[in-house]
Amino acid sequence: MTSPVSLSLADAMQSVAAxxxxxFDQVLAVPDDPRAVLYEAMRHAAxxxxKRLRPLLVFASANLFNVGRTAALRTGLAIEALHVYSxxxxxxxxxxxxxxxxxKPTVHKQWDEAIAVLAGDALHALAFEIVADPETHADPFVRAELALELAKASGPAGMAGGQMMDLVxxxxxxxxxxTTRLQQLKTGALISFCLEAGAILGRVPPEGRRGLRAYARDIGLAFQIADDLLDVEGDAEVVGKATGKDADAGxxxxxxxxxxxxxxxxxTMLVDQAxxxxxxxxxxADLLRAIARYVVERDH
Amino acid sequence: MTSPVSLSLADAMQSVAAxxxxxFDQVLAVPDDPRAVLYEAMRHAAxxxxKRLRPLLVFASANLFNVGRTAALRTGLAIEALHVYSxxxxxxxxxxxxxxxxxKPTVHKQWDEAIAVLAGDALHALAFEIVADPETHADPFVRAELALELAKASGPAGMAGGQMMDLVxxxxxxxxxxTTRLQQLKTGALISFCLEAGAILGRVPPEGRRGLRAYARDIGLAFQIADDLLDVEGDAEVVGKATGKDADAGxxxxxxxxxxxxxxxxxTMLVDQAxxxxxxxxxxADLLRAIARYVVERDH
Structure with a gap:
């Protein structure tokens, strides 16, 4: 039997994902011109x-501060675009x-490397276009702060820096x-931004975001540990990507x-702490609590 | 003898470039950790x-509206980061x-393709971090609008879309x-944004930017025609990159x-029109006039 909390998590996940x-379908309408393939590749990837875990986190965090549904979903969309680009x-x-x-086949397999570079680049730009668009939030201060924090989470002091460490x-x-630092940059920075984004949308000043930041740090790390466990123990069919790669790469x-x-x-300890x-x-905050548990219990 | 106008163009170019x-030297200080190579690659490229033509255009446009020097230069820096990433x-x-x-050797020659992907990605994110930073402009409305227009100029309806057409x-x-549409997306969108950015920084409403937009469209196209002429007639040593490639690629x-x-x-007609x-x-606007002439007279 599923508990009511996990039931509502499943409902929230499903509705956010849909x-x-x-x-994505709306913002990536394929134009009838030579750019069509670029949009098709972006759609294929996006x-x-x-799991749409990141938009779900934005949604759950925004839920704490009475943020409008459109603002939360569009911000989640931007973060997902950034995640997909990476x-x-x-x-x-x-x-x-x-x-x-x-x-599914990755973009460079389905098309080629040039299309993969461009589709990634275009999704990266799209993320900023979405957060900076007045349709996402009427308050320019909110839009500017979202853009700034998203850029930090993406750049050399965030995701790109973590990817660099991963190469090293x-x-x-x-x-x-x-290794903890690597993961904090590579996946943790963007997960932290998901939680922070809910607070930014709710106009919560930085000093009021401490609990959420600590939660984010803990679930980000728990998420990565769970990923490493899936990489060792998971079934590629269920996980949806090749497993055992990190161990093979030494x-x-x-x-x-x-x-x-x-x-x-x-x-498990990190989840309790979160x-x-x-x-x-x-x-x-029950949805955030359920997400924390889900992060280590998922099988993909 | 150089005319006074081109003298002041040379001065402006030199000081903006410096x-x-x-x-770039300040924002890309190399950290003492495993991300060092990423920053070194970003510095190598940036x-x-x-010519720093784009920052110069922002500077010249901002000049029309009494915009502070720091705001204009940092916005130009962001656009140059975006240009370099591309x-x-x-x-x-x-x-x-x-x-x-x-x-100089390109990033993937000096390092490898993975570093080129990441250094480009990190410069892309950096561009948004710079425009959205309160250090660039105190008014959040200006920062949000800069981020939005920069994202449009970079994304599938801008530079990335033009690159896609270039592959086709x-x-x-x-x-x-x-071909005109391709160039308007690939190089024109970002050049237009340079001019528009000066007006955004000066809080000029969209209806007051028409002349600048028309100027931008004309010099963007003139710039590309001049590039195609250099590709055919130029000396690779002076141009600083391989020439004759487009013709070879058919x-x-x-x-x-x-x-x-x-x-x-x-x-020449486009420059007069601009x-x-x-x-x-x-x-x-004399600096903008001098830049328009320079665009077709340059040898690199």
Whole structure:
């Protein structure tokens, strides 16, 4: 039997995922001109599949501050566009060289590398176009802050910096603290921004965002540990991408550094800690609590 | 003897270029951690060389509306970061496959393709971080509008869309109107944004930007025709990149479509027309007038 909380998580996940697909479908209408292939590649990468965990986090965080549904969903859409761009580039032969993503051929397999570069670049720009658009939020201060924080999460002090460390990790074996730092940049920065975005949309000043930031840090790390466990133990069919790649590449992961059991214990501990950071919120944070548990319990 | 106008153009170019290099040096300080190579690659691509035509255009446009120097230069810096990112990706083997850029090895030659993907991505994000930063402009409305217009100029309806058309151009021969559209997206959108950015910084409403937009459209096209002429007639040593590539790739260019003589006449006509669009401005637009002439007279 599923508990009421996980039921409402499943409902929220499903409705957010459907709305994100709808919104991508709208903003990526294929033009009848020589750019058509670019839009088709963006759609291939962005629409269908994916847990839409990031938009769900924005939605759940925005839920704490009475933010309008459109603002939350469009901000989630922007973050998902950014996430998808990073996957398209990361899958390229010169990076992780993956053939399969979300159960479909990666963009460079379906088309070619040039299209993968461009589709990724175009999704990257699209993310900023969405957050800076008055349709997302009427207050220019909110739009400017979203754009600034999104850019930081994407740039050399965020995702791109983490990807760089990931390249270096192929040649050196990082210790636990460097591996943690790598993951905080590569996946943690954008996950943190999801939570922060809800607060920005709700015009909560930075000092009021501390609990959410701590929650974000913990679930970001738990998410990565769970990913490393899936990489070792998961079924490629269910996970939707190749597994066992990090171990094959000789990269340090939380599993290689801690062992399977300690990694699992650590992830569970982080989830408990994340939930504890939400203590100042009531039932309105139940969705965030359910997401925290889901992060380590998922099988893909 | 150089005329006073071109003298002041040379001065402005030199001082803007020096300040852009300084600013890149500041925002791209190399961290003492495994991300160092990423920053070094970004610096390699961004610092030194380059005409800095785009920052100069922002500066010249901002000059019409009493915009502060820091705001204009930082906005120009953001646009240059975006321009440089597009060059790094465009030079990659799967795109134009160029070994030489601004007289130096391209990023993928100096390092490798993975670093080129990441350095480009990081410069792309940096551009948005700079425009959305309160240091660039105190008014959030200005920052949000800069971010929105920059994103449009970069995305599938701007630069990325133009690059896509450029890929298609390798397989089809475009006519003059499709080639013009390609160039308006690939290089014209960002050049237009340079002029518009000056007006946004000066809080000029959209209806007051018509003359500048028309000027931008004309010099953008003239710039591209001049580039096509240099590609045919220029010396790779002076131009700083390989020449004759478009003709070799069988791509339609303004020169292949119009012939050298008509292309040159067309470029000159566009420059005259661009200058005519500035008639409502006085001496404060002399720098823009000088830039328009320079665009077709340059040898690199």
């Amino acid at each position: 709305e994100i697909d709808d919104l 629409i269908g599949g994916g 996957l398209v580039h990361d899958d390229m032969p010169c990076m992780d060289d993956d053939d399969l993503r979300r159960g 990790a192929e040649e050196t074996t990082f210790d636990l603290s460097t 990269k340090a992961t939380f599993v290689s550094l801690l062992g399977i059991e300690r990694a699992r214990t650590q992830a 939930i504890a950071h939400l203590s100042s919120f009531g039932a309105e | 300040e852009i290099d300084d600013l 610092i030194g060389g380059g 060059l790094v990706h465009d030079d990659m083997p799967c795109m134009d496959d160029d070994d030489l850029r601004r007289g 151009a390798e397989e089809t021969t475009f006519d003059l109107s499709t 791509k339609a260019t303004f020169v292949s479509l119009l012939g050298i003589e008509r292309a040159r006449t067309q470029a 200058i005519a669009h500035l008639s409502s401005f006085g001496a404060e």
